[in-house]
Amino acid sequence: MSDWNIVTRSLRSRWFSTLLTAMSVAIAVGLMTLLISMRSAGESAFKRGTGNVEILISKESGPLASVLNSLFYAEAPGNSILFSQYDELVNKYPFAWTIPTQLGDSYQGSPVMGTTTSFFEVFEPAIGTSWSLAQGRIFETSFEIVVGSEAGKVNRLSIGDSLVLQHGAPKTAGGHHHDVYQFKVVGVLNPTGTAHDRAVFTNLSSAWILHAHDRREAQLGEGIHTHESDLIDSDKKITGIYASIGTRKAALTQILASLRRDPNWTVANPSSTVGNLFQIVSDIDQILLAMAIAVLLSSGVSILVALYNSMDQRRHQIAVLRVLGASKMRVFNLIFTESAMIGVLGGSVGVGLAVVSGRAVSSVLQSRVGVYIEPSLPLDGYLMILLATIALSCIAGIIPATIAYRTSVVRSLRHSVS
């Protein structure tokens, strides 16, 4: 028999109250941990998801829309760039590499990107992570498709499958199917933990032919077939340009400034745009965090109330322990430990809940947004949250423990029967 036995027995004897109190602590801790971990993980995941693109050029309404649409496939970009304009731009600035991208079609909810093979050669979807194929190869000719890992999984696509694309981006898809043209899956990519995993990729010519066919069909009637040779300049459109200046980092600011002076372009530095986005949402984030702290404080009060209410039943036990030789300080410590134990229990379950629910949220975000957000904190972070919870529980336990300390043994024995 030890003080520990008395504490655990006491908690078990009031198991329902203990459980409810610990759960209220757990929910508050879980909420707070999840918010903190999601915030830092979200920002880093979005920054990571911009890959090694240093300059994103489009004709979107603003840099944020440009980044969200062209890199995270939020919506179909609104305005197009003629490929000839792209050529001019590329020749005008000393880019290390550029990649034209075209968005606007989808397959079963997965966005379709028309691009060049440079996309798989020089573009890193996440910094330090190059593309790799799980199966097959990169497209070589028109009407060949390479599938992102998530898109392949969701749509159960594998090498050799045929598919028909639909006009419009996933959220606005409702347009007609480009059913004249069958695409063939030639490669499936390995996961990168970025939004690109839920896209499918084909070459620019294929994307252009689909839309040129629509134009020609409207002009010439049904039953025609469109080839690459039928394309005119106005068919050759892209929606974004990924660019990097390579090792000449000092020139980045200058190039960005120069590009921004031209009103025809919307120019974004994806990394700083994502930083700005999280700066904007940080106020909301602070409010959510304040709410989580308020919930945590209220759970501290609930510990106090639960223990305070139990003190009437506990006076007899405390008096008996005092008769047996327990000092006032020892009974103070017993109640104090009980309070701390509720904190340990609630805090641990809360952190566990945050980890589990974080993974669930992460999985949902990955399948819906394509961004892999791993809501994790460094071990120090979890320990700090746990210690803060225990400290709060200890503070909540001071009043009941003081009541135990001041319990009159004689009066308590007189007023209670065993």
Add this chain to the structure above:
Amino acid sequence: MLELSFGATTILSMSTRNDSAEFQLNHALEIQGVKYRYQKSSELALSIDSLIVARQEQVVITGRSGCGKSTLLHLIAGLMEPNEGVITVAGSSMSRMSGSKRDQFRGRHIGMVFQTFHLLNGFTVLENVLAALMFSEFPRSEHRSRAMTLIENLGINTPNARIQDLSVGQQQRVAVARAIACSPSIVLADEPTAALDPEYTSVAMDLLQNACRSIDASLICVTHDLSIVDRFDRQVSLQVPSLQERA
């Protein structure tokens, strides 16, 4: 010869069956000039000029309700502090001890048995006895075996039964086992038979007295039950202070 002086306000009378001078040399309890007033009243609730109980002596304290019998036990146990006077248990002055020292001393040298037993509900028989040993001088490694031996010796066959599942008689056995678990110098019993059927009184008293003898502890028993008085070495009769004395 028993030492017993007559206080100015509380009259103690005695009868004795044992006049051995050994008691003067081996005191389990010595009370000198103790006066106690309740906190919110200046009236004297208890006054004892001198009371000495020898080692192994078994003393019964009788008296009308309100004469301070239970108060006397609480003072001896160190649960209350006298306004004046000195209480010495097993050679140590309780009055000179700090609160925590007194608690520690109580755990090691004083056992208590109550009318309603005051056992720890929700705990088992074994745990109730172990609870007393938590505060004893015995090494932790011996607690379990010591508790089990006591429980067996007192005829309890269900060490893992919860207290609330036991009969009154069994609960009394547990209360006695707990009181003597730490081998105290003195056992204080407050109306130990009041909750028992008359036919069980003798059995219960045998149990308590024999248990005290088995560990060479003195027994001070407060009771209204005059039928058990003759079982003791000495009877001390406590009387309610008169109004004049109280003032």
